[in-house]
Amino acid sequence: MPLIVFAAAVYLKRVKGVKIEAILYGAYEAKEEDRVPIFDLTKLIDLFDWMIGVEFLRQRSDAAFLAEQIAETQNRLWKENQQGERPTKLKKLGEGLKKISQALQLLRPLKVMEFSQELLPLFEQASDEVKTWAKPFGVVLDEIKREIKELAYECDSQKLTGENLRRQLAIIRHYIDKGRYTEGILLTREWIVDLVAYKNLKEEWLDRDYRTNTIELALNSSLKKKKGEEALVPEWFEQLAESEKLVKLWGQIRDLRNSIAHCGKTKGAQEIPTSIEKQLKEIYSMLEKLLD
Incomplete structure (x- = not known):
């Protein structure tokens, strides 16, 4: 039964735009005397959303959904935790990935190189925050960083050099690998x-x-x-x-x-x-x- 409810909730959220406040499951079969344990399954919905975002990024270099998930996570943590430790670089990382994604979609190779170079330092700076508050993304963080590093160009992208051409070739290879x-x-x-x-x-x-x-x-x-x-x-x-x-x-x-x-x-x-x-x-x- 919990799996059916979970599947229905995912469908309603993704297809109908329903906002899921919580999914609570009373495990009657696990009761002890007169007490029935209640499990909060809401985080499974979040995990599913993370999975979609990560998969879109890995398969098609589409970071829009993942960037949205990252931004929602940082905003929620700031709202819930007014005094304690809160992430400050998560959203910037998501926005940077989205910029590269858009540049790839709009065939702007020089911007892809520029944005990738700008983003590289953030992978290190945001690493601890990702591992703490965005663990599903943390699993593929190194993989994504390697991909971005291949596209980055630290010199002036407006100047035509052999390395510029090699980076553009890497972008072409990236398109081929992603089926684009x-x-x-x-x-x-x-x-x-x-x-x-x-x-x-x-x-x-x-x-x-x-x-x-x-x-x-x-x-x-x-x-x-x-x-x-x-x-x-x-x-x-x-x-x-x-x-x-x-x-x-x-x-x-x-x-x-x-x-x-x-x-x-x-x-x-x-x-x-x-x-x-x-x-x-x-x-x-x-x-x-x-x-x-």
């Missing part, structure tokens, strides 16, 4: 443009006109020429090391990107999801070699 292939494809396309800018020693890599009318034009022209079509390829591009490999990868990722952007509604673009996943992983492995 659309974001992975879109960032991979832009990463190739970044790599060409890096090889061309150009600092205006964030200038939209330069990216479109210089780099992308060179890549597209070279791709046309490779297919036997008439096209004028800039000399600077042809002189780049491994320009042929870059053009091949550009053609592959461009087709994948167009297939995604147009929802597969073009001729020859009816790839099944597993095919898209396989192609992206193959392209990623070649990107790593290009950077090396």
Whole structure:
């Protein structure tokens, strides 16, 4: 019976938005003489919420639910405990994770690197508070910290360097590992443009006109020429090391990107999801070699 009540309570809270004040269970079968023990099962609901938040973060890098749970915990502890020890960094940790999560969702790799770097010190500062007041999150704290550390970049993210490109590759890998292939494809396309800018020693890599009318034009022209079509390829591009490999990868990722952007509604673009996943992983492995 307690399990049925618990399941119903979880359903009502998650689906109907019902606020659960308490779940109390009178264990009649465990009574002693005329006294029946009463168990407070409310914390099981909290544990379930923590489990959902942690799982969303681990599986999809979605920290919104976990950040909400962390904030609710800190607010409740401050309300209940006016005099004693209270957490001060829990909420900041949750908010930091949420910022990274949003930057990942909105394809802002430079912000992902920046926010991740800002958050790293908080893992140490909030560690004791997590272990005391957010134990379900504490179980995966080190795992999440390792993931964030791979995305962090301590230098100016606006400056294009080899390490900047490596961190962006780590973000692409992160997308692939989490099954977020659309974001992975879109960032991979832009990463190739970044790599060409890096090889061309150009600092205006964030200038939209330069990216479109210089780099992308060179890549597209070279791709046309490779297919036997008439096209004028800039000399600077042809002189780049491994320009042929870059053009091949550009053609592959461009087709994948167009297939995604147009929802597969073009001729020859009816790839099944597993095919898209396989192609992206193959392209990623070649990107790593290009950077090396």
